[in-house]
Amino acid sequence: MSKKTMTLNLTEAEMAVLEGLCEKKDLSKTVLLRQALRLYQRVEERLERGDKLFFEDEASKEKAEIMML
Amino acid sequence: MSATTPSDVTPVWLTEKSTKETVDAELWHGIVDKNLADWEAEWIPDLQRRLKLLNQQKVERRFWPQSRHWDWREKLREIERRLANLSFAIMVEDMTQAMMTIDLTKRSRMPGHEGQHLVYIDFLEAAPWNRNDLAEEPAKFSGCGSILINAAIQQSILEGFKGRIGLHSLPQANSFYANACGMTDLGQDATYENLRYFELKPEKARSFIEKGKGE
Amino acid sequence: MTFDINKAWCQNAGARENSLDIGAGVIAADPMFTHEGGADESPEASRLALGRFINLMRRDQGLSIEALAEKADVEIGDLLSLEKNANHLPDVRTLYQLSEVFGVSQEKLMGLSGLTHANDDYVEEAVRYAAKSASVEVLSEDEHMILNGLISVLSENAKKK
Numbered sequence A: 001m002s003k004k005t006m007t008l009n010l011t012e013a014e015m016a017v018l019e020g021l022c023e024k025k026d027l028s029k030t031v032l033l034r035q036a037l038r039l040y041q042r043v044e045e046r047l048e049r050g051d052k053l054f055f056e057d058e059a060s061k062e063k064a065e066i067m068m069l
Numbered sequence B: 001m002s003a004t005t006p007s008d009v010t011p012v013w014l015t016e017k018s019t020k021e022t023v024d025a026e027l028w029h030g031i032v033d034k035n036l037a038d039w040e041a042e043w044i045p046d047l048q049r050r051l052k053l054l055n056q057q058k059v060e061r062r063f064w065p066q067s068r069h070w071d072w073r074e075k076l077r078e079i080e081r082r083l084a085n086l087s088f089a090i091m092v093e094d095m096t097q098a099m100m101t102i103d104l105t106k107r108s109r110m111p112g113h114e115g116q117h118l119v120y121i122d123f124l125e126a127a128p129w130n131r132n133d134l135a136e137e138p139a140k141f142s143g144c145g146s147i148l149i150n151a152a153i154q155q156s157i158l159e160g161f162k163g164r165i166g167l168h169s170l171p172q173a174n175s176f177y178a179n180a181c182g183m184t185d186l187g188q189d190a191t192y193e194n195l196r197y198f199e200l201k202p203e204k205a206r207s208f209i210e211k212g213k214g215e
Numbered sequence C: 001m002t003f004d005i006n007k008a009w010c011q012n013a014g015a016r017e018n019s020l021d022i023g024a025g026v027i028a029a030d031p032m033f034t035h036e037g038g039a040d041e042s043p044e045a046s047r048l049a050l051g052r053f054i055n056l057m058r059r060d061q062g063l064s065i066e067a068l069a070e071k072a073d074v075e076i077g078d079l080l081s082l083e084k085n086a087n088h089l090p091d092v093r094t095l096y097q098l099s100e101v102f103g104v105s106q107e108k109l110m111g112l113s114g115l116t117h118a119n120d121d122y123v124e125e126a127v128r129y130a131a132k133s134a135s136v137e138v139l140s141e142d143e144h145m146i147l148n149g150l151i152s153v154l155s156e157n158a159k160k161k
Helices: A012-025 A029-049 B033-056 B072-079 B144-159 B171-180 B202-210 C007-017 C044-060 C065-072 C076-084 C092-102 C106-113 C122-132 C141-154
Strands: A054-056 A063-065 B008-016 B021-029 B085-092 B095-103 B119-126 B165-169 B184-189 B195-200
Touching: A012 A029, B008 B085, B008 B144, B008 C007, B021 B144, B021 C007, B033 B072, B033 B095, B072 B085, B072 B095, B085 B144, B095 B144, B119 B144, B144 B165, B144 B171, B144 B202, B144 C007, B165 B171, B171 B195, B171 C007, B195 B202, C044 C076, C044 C092, C044 C106, C044 C122, C044 C141, C065 C076, C065 C092, C076 C092, C092 C106, C106 C122, C106 C141, C122 C141
Parallel strands: B119 B165
Antiparallel strands: A054 A063, B008 B021, B021 B085, B085 B095, B095 B119, B165 B195, B184 B195
16 A cells, blocks of 8 residues: 655644653654544544543543543 | 455465365455455355254354354445554455454553553454354365464554554354464453453564464 | 465464364344353353263273274364363264264253253263262273263263252
């Protein structure tokens, strides 16, 4: 499968977060960003269906909605 | 509409059990129309024929081949535009022999490695004539499971997940994943029909694709 | 992006996979499924009793596993697993063949294996007998006694309690 190249401009803060995550998850920047894209697409799919995205507190079982802009 | 040709084809080989001969096969990267057509025209009728026989032998229903109600066409429709999922099929003599779909966004449950990325195998199924848990004739081809696991491992490596894979095994396949593949049994999952959840560690994954057994 | 899977690897894999079943992913909802969590959740005890029975009968007839496999025309692997592995789910045909060779009820063997639902309390009795034996040498007097007990429980004409 052929690949396309893209140049990405990030702020220093954004780059720091990206590099931090990469180090923590032991993934390359490309791999991490591809994961992010996959998740984003999946979330959009559900939101379009009318579903909501929640985080659940393990202890209290309280749900907090994540608002997607 | 489903795609008509797979994005890639890897040549592989299966073993014909009756003659013990090796036959040329293809691993298709992507389940396409042709595979779904085979599933509808060949897999389902053959499965029904075998189920009737099982019924006649009065074997308890809970031991019937567990994957018989999957709807591959429905599954494919759901995942075909998703980046998070990939699918594979094995072909011999222009007939689909096995299929698999994987999810690239799930994480490890292995104690000490929770949260690490892995390739999760959503579904893996062999054509009815390649199975041993059905009545009548013994399986036609063997090797499909290993090749698909190999593919999942290599995809995992490509993604940067170091070969780590996970899956929920159907009960009659527990032995294959535990013994032939060297996967770690993480126990039954009460949230998933009590199926056993297995994971393959990176070292064992490497060993599997190099030598052939997770040792 | 294709993968690197060579012929020799595939040949070994085919041999290794042999009679193993593959399959992963959720069982589609079927209202008639019993909800006991899958095929291999049968009580281990009755399977062990089955294995013990086969083991004792075989040794009583002075047969190796290989010889019995040939006599009964069944797969050696299935026999080995039956005798040694409490999680092994045997072939329906294997049990039929063994019932013929040993002169006991096929249905009862199926019940012990967990392949069919065993209604009688012969399972409990068989397990009790099997629990008494342990070694792998020539049958001792005790083992003969145990085997006779098992045979009477598992034969076609065993009186129901």
